[in-house]
Amino acid sequence: MRGQEARDQADRKAVMATLAQASGDDIARLWNEAGLTSEAELLRGPETGLVTVRGRIGGGGAPFNVGETTVTRATVRLPTGQVGHSYMLGRDRKKAKLAAIADALWQDPAQRQTVETALVAPLRAAQGETREKRRAETAATKVDFFTMVRGED
Amino acid sequence: MYVAVKGGEAAIANAHSLLADRRRGDRSVPALRLDQIVEQLALGVDRVMSEGSLYDRELAALAIVQARGDMIEAIFLVRAYRTTLPRFGYSNPIDTGAMLVERRVSATYKDLPGGQLLGPTFDYTHRLLDPELAAGADVAEPLQRETEAQAMPRVSAILAREGLIEPDGEMPQDHVPGDITREPLEFPMARDIRLQALSRGDEGFLLALGYSTQRGYARNHPFVGEIRIGEVELELDVPELPFAVPLGRVRVTECQMVNQFKGSAKAPPQFTRGYGLVFGQSERKAMAMALCDRALRASELGEDVVAAAQDEEFVISHSDNVQATGFVEHLKLPHYVDFQAELDLVRRMRAEHDARENADMLEDKKEAAE
Structure with a gap:
């Protein structure tokens, strides 16, 4: 049971990560295509605030504050009772609300599969492609050193 | 008044x-x-x-x-x-070791795990103005090279394996990271607070100070151990969820500067370090920050404080360009009353001066007549 709970948490977190990185337009488009409901009661927000980004001295040492970033959050409750949250970089309130509803829907066993396949999977695939493309473009700038030998000895 | x-x-x-x-x-x-x-x-x-x-x-x-x-x-x-936004909290510290790297170079090791990745750099360009850009010519897609994703450990970790470099900066166990947006600056300040101030400091000011250390004012023989630019995952702990919420990715630039040795009777000589971490792709700023961070550690490392770049109060008090421009630019706002007072003062001083001169002249004449 503990294992299942941990897996569920990891999956839920992964969904949140995918939605946070997606554009509001992409989420709204897939949302409409999948015919997901956006009927939900707003318990908090959507509201924009600041999160202070922390780094570590030397990369791995003691934490220090680097600067702030805008973050928008929302909390919703579905008619079926599930409460969903969202926190994401930026100021897109519509996106934050949809993401909170998605989180709530995901917790409903009857809806989870739809959220995963119709919304999250296409976003995740597109993000993976973008990441791989960027990695490959960076890899093309990798320096291949060669040594020139001069003379006979 | x-x-x-x-x-x-x-x-x-x-x-x-x-x-x-x-x-x-x-x-x-x-x-x-x-x-x-x-x-x-x-x-x-x-x-x-x-x-x-x-x-x-x-x-x-x-x-x-x-x-x-x-x-x-x-x-x-x-x-x-x-200042108009509410605050939601402090993120978990980002892990630059897990960065999706877009550029990564080291001036200290040629062959290092993950390699040298030039990325979108101005380095090695000829700095010739490009008329084609002015004409709005189309730009080709960049080349791609298929490779296995490789781990890219920080260069400092490689040196650390041999014990040749000091560890990443640690603070006492119970130390809470300071925040200059919450508390006023106090000197002397801990390194974490200094780094926060440097990270938002003026690029030109820090660049000039960093440059001064290279020219011999607080010389400390720097090498770029590593510069890396790329996106890192940002996470926030919130009470309503049992795990850290992923917020998305931010692009940062990190510079690990490796500097000359420090040792003591107890510890063998080892490289010291300066650290730079800034938002976005800003490697000049990250390098300048790392040079200043190292210079400002003079007292901690038992070095004589002889140059501006080592003077914590001087550097940190003047690194913020919003404060600097506010105080410099306020001079152009009306100071009519202040100036009127100074005008009165200088007129009075001149009158006194003239009176003294006249008195002296009369005295001289009298003496001459006698």
Whole structure:
């Protein structure tokens, strides 16, 4: 049971990560295509605030504050009772609300599969492609050193 | 005494509408869109985010347009906007070792795990102006190279394996990271607070100070151990969820500067370090920050404080360009009453001076006559 709970948490977190990185337009488009409901009661927000980004001295040492970033959050409750949250970089309130509803829907066993396949999977695939493309473009700038030998000895 | 003088409301209002007109410029030229600035003036946007201390590309782009491209004015606008937002908390520390690297170079090791990745750099360009860019020529897609994803450990970790370099900066166990946006500056300050101030500090000021250390003022023989640029995952602990919420990815630049040795009777000599971490792709700033961080560790490392770059109060008190511009630029605001007082004073001093001279002259004449 503990294992299942941990897996569920990891999956839920992964969904949140995918939605946070997606554009509001992409989420709204897939949302409409999948015919997901956006009927939900707003318990908090959507509201924009600041999160202070922390780094570590030397990369791995003691934490220090680097600067702030805008973050928008929302909390919703579905008619079926599930409460969903969202926190994401930026100021897109519509996106934050949809993401909170998605989180709530995901917790409903009857809806989870739809959220995963119709919304999250296409976003995740597109993000993976973008990441791989960027990695490959960076890899093309990798320096291949060669040594020139001069003379006979 | 403080004397209020009224007037100028109409002049101010008209000046602001003139500003709006000049900002827009020739109406036959299309107006800039924010996405054009975000995409095509990306490093300017990064600078405003880093020194404005707010990671939000669109807001930085808006600030740049509103400020007509005046970077310090744009940074000022962003700083002012920040103060209008509630605070949700502090993120978990980012892990630059897990960065999706877009550029990574080391000047100390040629062959290192993950390799040297030049990325989108100005280095090795010939700095010749490009007329094709002016003509709006199409730009080819960049090349791709298929490779296995490779781990890219930080160079400092490689040196650390041999014990040749000091560890990443540690603080006492119970130390809570200071926050200059919450508490006033106090000297001497802990290194974490210094780093926060440096990360939002003025690039030009830190660059000049970093340069001064290379020219011999607080010389400490730096090598770029590593510069890496790329996106890192940002996470926030919140009470309503049992795990850290992923917020998305932010692009940062990290510089590990490796400097000359420090040892003691107990510890063998080892390299010391300076650290730079800034928002966006800003490697000049990250390098300057790392040079200043190292110079400012003079007392900690038992070095003589002889140069400006080592003087914590001097560097940190003057690194913030919003504070600096506020105090310098306030000089142009009306000081009529102050100046009137000084005018009176200088007139009185002159009258006294003249009176003394006349008295001396009379005295001289009298003496001459006797």
